[in-house]
Amino acid sequence: MGVQHIDVSATTTAPAATVHALLRDGASWPTWSPLGSFELESPGPDGGESVGAVRIFRTGRVTNRERIVEVVPDRRFSYALLSGLAIKGYRADIDLTEGPGGTTIRWHSSFRAKVPGFGGLYRRSLTSFIQRCVDGLAEHATARTQPHGRS
Template structure:
């Protein structure tokens, strides 16, 4: 079974720090993504949502458990899927690149389907879901970074 890949990007006017803060805070995800709820199942090695933390996200009838595997402040958050979907070897890298026009948010994922012939369906569904996440975090970060009047 072949590796499936998803790569979704957008640019926000917000600084990388604002986007990174939202990504690190699992409790904020239901505010800017299609995710319905968040729970921190177990903290990471440095406490809270640090490397090794297991985060649980619920969307409709789907409950996914994810472990944070890499954090580079204001530049990258990476996680792997532990359970919740009929896929394996899932890893997502969310990279932030700050430039003169704002911050580019690039969400790259790869996985293999557990059931032969279903990889394309998961890729299509997850691509749509990730697009909503990328657009949502970009918009929320931009709104939170705007000066208050």
């Protein structure tokens, strides 16, 4: 059972601070991603959605529990999956690189399938899901920075 890797990206005209604020606000995720709902199960030691916080996202019959494992203001947001999918060791790092034309969002993750032979299937499915997340995040961040933008 080999490690599976996902690496997708999108660019927004929004500054990195805007994108990072959306990532840190779990309640915003159902607005810009395919996720159905959000709940903060437990805050981090520094309060709210800081490192160590456990967040729950529900989509249909799937409930994922994730722990925030790294936050670098305006540069990186990382989380690890605690439960919800038949995979183990899932960690996602969302890196933000601000340039003259805006911010590049790179969402990369790795995991192992719990069931031998299913790694590729999960990778393909999650790649599509995560690409929808990163595209939605980029679009939503852009809209937030436009005059009369949606939020």
